[in-house]
Amino acid sequence: MDRKDCIFCRIADRDIPSPLLYDDEYVCAFRDLNPKAPTHILIIPKKHVASLAELEEEDFELVARIARVAKQLAEEEGIAEKGYRLLSNCRADAGQEVPHLHFHLLGGRRLSDIC
Ligand code: DGP
Secondary structure, rough: OOOHHHHHHHOOOOOOOOEEEEEOOOOEEEEEEOOOEEEEEEEEEEOOOOOHHHHHHHHHHHHHHHHHHHHHHHHHHHOOOOOOOEEOOOOOHHHHOOOOOOEEEEEOOOOOHHH
């Protein structure tokens, strides 16, 4: 996919302005447009990978990087102690809307529902 056709590539490329809570060579993070919890952050790889199902062997390191960023952001957001959820919806049955791999970091309330 052309990066111009992917909304999250465009955010990562700073083509669409969205305040970044975290930014390095491989990963960035920004707040979800439709937050489902007091803290709702999306963490993405800058490389275009459509979903978990499209990860190639050389991409798995990106997932570890994202887990590290999630831990850091949870501490910064003050949700680490009480708890939080990190999840990625993969393809249609999971309700994936944006076809660029992303992890939702959710917290700040009791997360009793599925996601
Ligand atoms: P998912 O269903 O897992 O594909 O979730 C996609 C999320 O992305 C959804 O919660 C709304 C959010 N989202 C969609 N477009 C944008 C956008 O342009 N900016 C931001 N910040 N979030 C977006």
